[in-house]
Amino acid sequence: MYLFRLAMASLANRRFTAILTAFAIALSVCLLLAVERVRTEARASFASTISGTDLIVGARSGSVNLLLYSVFRIGNATNNIRWDSFEHFANSPKVKWAIPISLGDSHRGYRVMGTTEAYFEHYQYGHQQNLQLASGREFASDPFEVVLGAEVAEALHYKLGDKLVLAHGVAAISLVKHDDKPFTVVGILKRTGTPVDRTLHISLGGMEAIHIDWHNGVPAQGSGRISADQARNMDLTPQAITAFMLGLNSKIATFAVQREINEYRGEPMLAILPGVALQELWSLMGTAEKALFVVSLFVVLTGLIGMLTAILTSLNERRREMAILRSVGARPWHIATLLVLEAFALALFGVLAGLGLLYLGIALAQGYVQSTYGLYLPLAWPSEYEWTLLGGILIAALLMGSVPAWRAYRQSLADGLSIRL
């Protein structure tokens, strides 16, 4: 205990270096914990991108690909599925609800999704949360109405009643626009922190209407063109959609329905369980996340090496201090203990200050991060895993402290009581 007080007093005497050293450790600890928290939350929020949906169905391809385009709006479907295939399963007695999805158009880089009212009623994310309107209403019987995701409305400054034109295809800059059939913004969704925020939602009828006079991927010319008003009076039931989502009456039936879809004779289709596919996808992205974690571990190591350097550098100028301590009866192991305690104290200050910085950072950034990235960073006590990390850092500091301790031990044996300068 007395040695600890001596170590503290000696550190306080070198407080400028000591504070810098502890601050370097604090920053590295803060970074490590922040990465760990964001990682945990990103994983949790990733897993809750979609919930409540039992099966996602698309044309036969890979499950990750299907998940990417149907939920994350990344990439494209390899093929469409026929409307009657959708109806076949949507009307199955095992199915509680079905949401058709039709993709392929965009608006200034944001994807357009054709769907039905079922989407607003049944699509869920996070902890079984339904989509909610921030303003306006869902699209109704008029085909040329659009409901915007929160980010689309915010980034492009759209408000209710604005007119916008959709572009054919999903490239950021599209040369072919559906400018003969403008859409009116009737609703804006609340922020979800999921890809829904970056989506424009129109009805399947609207999707059909803008392509009604298209043949082989190009718009009709001259007299073949059909105006918006003409389209309104036509049958807008689609021929094909991109994918659909199913909610079942009983979860137990999930695998049976999945097999039924995968073996459907009408056309080759693939049904996936969103949870399983999400896991698969995360394991792909997990490498980046692990790399980030490893980098922050190395930053902590750098902080500790900084401490080691600071202590080792101080040893020479502290020979007098050691010799005085020896002359008043400190034995070489006292000197060694003093240095280990010093390293431990620096690391402990660093860890505590790092925690302080982390909580300060979270408190300040919480709102911004949630509204911008949809990540909720809780101001919670460190998790068991985080405690383990912090404990590991302290143990590493003790081990590192034993290096200068050993040197001081040897030095104080050699120097004895004589004070050399």
Place this chain on the structure above:
Amino acid sequence: MTQALIQLSDLGFSWPGHPQLLDIPAFRLEAGETLFLKGPSGSGKTTLLGLLGGVQKPNRGSIRLLGQELTELSAGARDRFRVDHTGYIFQQFNLLPFLSVRENVELPCHFSRLRAGRAVQRHGSVDQAAATLLAHLGLKDPDLLERRADSLSIGQQQRVAAARALIGQPELVIADEPTSALDYDAREAFIRLLFAECREAGASLLFVSHDQSLAPLFDRNLSLAELNRAATPAEV
């Protein structure tokens, strides 16, 4: 013949790879005696003090302190024996600058139970022992006790170092050029205070210096070159 406080016989020492530095056939320091040992720098006096403190071990011969043969003790036991029975005063910068004056004086009591026990027995508490010693050495101001050691003048610092050497009544006080940083008047005053306190504590004083002018104040004075057969003729 009474038991000597320090008794060296046939002591030989050399640093590894160097010629013989010390060769002392016989040396005694009696209990309660004050001895002036003259030695220029490089004459091996620091090494001799290291041997007396048990930091180094001689190549041959015997070192007896209070009848205890130091060469028979382990390094740890020599360390303990040193702090229990010896107080040190060095040239200057003797104190840990980051501790208060009082904490500096009390340092040996944290490493020696024997000296802490004696301080408590005589003065009631270690704090009281430190305050009393400092007061005897002319540092009476109670505010001064809690000041940082390096805020004091050199002369004051040396008196604090003396108080630290004397706390808990060690039998031997070794002073290595403690006055070299003081001016002449201050030197004599310091030595008289030191004598008075050593006498009061019943401690012997081994005072090592190259400054011959102080020698007449001591009970006895000796030159290391006379003692040491390994000394070069020029030094004798």
